[in-house]
Amino acid sequence: MLEQCIDLLQQVGEAQLAARLQRALAGPPLHTPADHRGGTATRMYRLELPTVERHALLGAILRADELNLATSQTRQRGLGGFVAACREFAQHEASA
Numbered sequence: 001m002l003e004q005c006i007d008l009l010q011q012v013g014e015a016q017l018a019a020r021l022q023r024a025l026a027g028p029p030l031h032t033p034a035d036h037r038g039g040t041a042t043r044m045y046r047l048e049l050p051t052v053e054r055h056a057l058l059g060a061i062l063r064a065d066e067l068n069l070a071t072s073q074t075r076q077r078g079l080g081g082f083v084a085a086c087r088e089f090a091q092h093e094a095s096a
Contacts, residue, residue, distance in 0.1 A: 002045060007071040008064040017056055020049065058090040
């Protein structure tokens with residue numbers, strides 16, 4: 001999902017925010033449980049953004065949705081899942 005968000009951020013001209021997500025993706029993935037199914041595309045990464053950047057991410061994904069933008073993996077199903085995930089992330093309280 002991070003790769004797809006980076007693609008969408010670049011499409012709407014949010015290069016700096018895309019770079020922040022790219023740095024998270026370049027870091028080590030979180031621990032994968034032994035019973036986890038899925039390949040490298042399902043790895044999870046820590047993404048810590050201040051509130052203003054989380055809201056900027058949501059705004060950019062909403063813009064991408066309004067413009068009917070897509071990535072190679074969202075062309076068929078649309079951005080509904082991205083919008084929901086980004087909305088939840090934007091509303092999440094930053095951990096101390």
